Amino acid sequence: FETIGSVKVGDVEIRFIVGDITKLDVDAIVNAANSYLQHGGGVAGAISRAGGPEIQKESDEYVRKNGPVPPGGVAVTGAGNLKAKYIIHTVGPIGDKEGNDEIMKKAFENIFSKADELAINSVAIPFVGTGIFGYPLENFIKVCVDETLKFFSNYKGPIKLVVFCDIDSSKVRKLLHSFENSS
Numbered sequence: 624f625e626t627i628g629s630v631k632v633g634d635v636e637i638r639f640i641v642g643d644i645t646k647l648d649v650d651a652i653v654n655a656a657n658s659y660l661q662h663g664g665g666v667a668g669a670i671s672r673a674g675g676p677e678i679q680k681e682s683d684e685y686v687r688k689n690g691p692v693p694p695g696g697v698a699v700t701g702a703g704n705l706k707a708k709y710i711i712h713t714v715g716p717i718g719d720k721e722g723n724d725e726i727m728k729k730a731f732e733n734i735f736s737k738a739d740e741l742a743i744n745s746v747a748i749p750f751v752g753t754g755i756f757g758y759p760l761e762n763f764i765k766v767c768v769d770e771t772l773k774f775f776s777n778y779k780g781p782i783k784l785v786v787f788c789d790i791d792s793s794k795v796r797k798l799l800h801s802f803e804n805s806s
């Protein structure tokens with residue numbers, strides 16, 4: 624994988640990486656899941672395969688106990704064999720329906736709050752919703768930049784590094800440019 628840039632928001636480094644998110648040495652990896660945490664395709668499939676059966680097993684237990692994860696919500700499991708300690712599963716919006724930006728905002732708030740609550744130093748986040756779910760990339764980028772600046776501008780806490788990572792380099796480049804033009 625390749626780091627293509629980084630910016631500072633308050634005391635936190637925001638790093639932009641092109642490559643396979645499962646290979647990153649971070650405390651938590653965010654997964655772009657569905658509400659039933661059935662990790663078949665996309666980045667969810669990659670995380671589930673790379674981490675081994677434990678991730679799907681813990682996900683099934685989570686849903687059995689708590690019910691499905693609503694869009695914009697999060698659920699935490701272990702990370703199986705991966706270097707990370709946790710997987711923070713979130714469910715993105717589907718398509719470009721009205722209200723979907725609110726769901727995406729909630730997802731970012733919940734991801735950042737959960738990482739803070741877990742008292743971890745680093746978290747890697749993929750382009751949630753923008754693959755199989757078809758949420759527009761432009762909307763993802765706008766909400767991502769807004770919510771990251773909002774959460775971390777005056778943040779004092781354990782999180783020191785936020786990585787945005789995708790195998791699609793054009794997505795990562797667009798997000799980096801948007802951060803460079805707003806922070």
Ligand code: AR6
Nearest residue numbers: 643644655657664665666667669752753754755756789790
């Ligand atoms: N590392 C980094 N990014 C990746 C990787 C990887 N190994 N694999 C794919 N991507 P998607 P969604 C990027 O479809 O739209 C699953 O079936 C990919 O380039 O994974 O939220 C779930 O179980 C894209 O930009 O997530 C759900 O049912 C990004 O990951 C559904 O898909 C997100 O695409 C969720 O769909």
